[in-house]
Amino acid sequence: MAAAIALSSRGRPESAPNPNVGCVLVQAGRVVGRGWTAAGGRPHAEAVALAAAGEAARGATAYVSLEPCAHAGGRGPACSDLLIAAGVARVVIAAQDPDPRTDGAGIARLQDAGIDVLFNVLPAEARRAMAPWWTRRAEGRPFVTLKLATSLDGCIALADGASRWITGDRARAHGHLERAQHQAILVGRGTFDADAPKLDVRLPGLEGRSPQKLLLTSGSAPAGWTAVAAPESVEGVDSLLVEGGARAASAFLAADRVDRLLLYRAPVLIGGGRPALGDIGLTDLADAHGRWRLVDSRLLGSDRLDVYERIRTI
Template identity: 80%
Template sequence: MAAAIALSRRGRPASAPNPNVGCILVQPAPAKAGGRVVARGWTQPGGRPHAEAMALAAAGDAARGATAYVSLEPCAHASARGPACSDLLIAAGIARAVIAARDPDPRTDGAGIARLRAAGVEVVEELLPAEARAAMAPWWTRHAWGRPFVTLKLATSLDGCIAMADGSSRWITGERARAHAHLERAMHQAILVGRGTLDADAPGLDVRLPGLEDRSPAKWLLTRGKAPAGWTAISSPEAIDGVDSLLVEGGAGAAAAFLAADRVDRLLLYRAPMLIGGGRAALGDIGLADLAEAHGRWRLADSRLLGSDQLDVYERVRRD
């Protein structure tokens, strides 16, 4: 299942507005633990084919009697763009389905599982559901909250500066950290900076990783004024619409605006082993009135070294 969830990330963000799903078909191996992978699939650009349809097409007759590991409940509703995946799995003759998470879409929610069981398919539910939801976070956030999933990226010195006092900031982090940031760009539909960052740095905001150049996100500008050609002006964090995922890259004012509006779901904190002293702070005022309000809002989800730089990934803790 972990492999199917990892596979699902290949479809993000191109599968939007559909969820990015991964599917692996495994034939049992006689007298052995595990089995033999016969096909893999993930949701394709624009949402079709679905992961299950892609895997079944690749497997052909080898799907009969196989186990399908799927990161989201197979859909139960047919559309003009294709048949229901639960029906496709049944027609292919799979023997078992292992599903990470139920589909919250009311057209499927439990119906796909019920249809599989009614056809005699053994179903195992809720295997690594949190991991599956995290891999589909943009789509899941849109369904649960009716808004995009927002990632805030901060690249700072050890003392929390994003630039020298004169505004120069190239480069605080090293090559590996910057490459990771480009991979994050490729995982989002849109990327946003504030007017100050646009005027000071004239950022391209494209993806410059070999093989992913076509995954550059749409460029958005947080401003009350007009945006240059090729950019979209966004007046406030609450005004964002039309995408499932947004990466906020800078600067301090834009970062503070999204935090103050409580619109940040994930924080990428890249820290370089340097001290600047007297530089420009990573954040402006975020409206914090009491220090007690700052506790318990963030959970460390990942931590790793990228060359000499430290990356810490935090997720917003939401209880309602």
């Protein structure tokens, strides 16, 4: 299942607005097929894996990161029907699909066909891999990642605004990889005016994955950009990366719209520089605790990346 969930991440963000799903087919201890949701949402992961397996799918076990769909659309049959027709013997599912057209119906259809079904295997990990789609489905808003690149003392620039470059090559390359995994990227007017950022992906082979560019402003946006008036007004985007600057970051934090935090820290001290954040509406220090969970920490050259997720109760 962990392999199926890892495969599902390959579909982000191109599977949107459909969920990014991964599927692995195993026959006699050997992987005979694998797949993930293709760009535009079709074909689904199960269809890709079944096509790769061919006749080896008969009697196999399918590991799927999301409950196979139970509704046929104009672009293809339901995945639960495809698994039944292929003759799989067992289906292991990470998370149940919250879509009312499938919610439980895919599992029931498989069981009615005599297939052994096990579900809720690594559900939290599967939901994390599908976080943009899941957040849009459950809350009607984009999943927001906030990126901050700072000095050890929490500055994002010198006092005069110079910020190129605080972090090194490896950290910046990782930042470009993050861009490639988001549908849209946002900066504030101050960052736009000071840096004229391109916000494209400059990694070999991923140049075509540059996200849509959003400008947080109460005014208009230049050609190639879309104006966004407030954090709550981002529409039609499931995965949003907020890159700067301090006012934009603070606005999203104050609105409690940040779900994931990327904190890149360079081993430098600036002193008297521009802080990473302004006022985020905190009035009691006790309220600052228990809001963030560390989920990853690594060195990127001489820089450190810490990844935090917002702790939410649903």
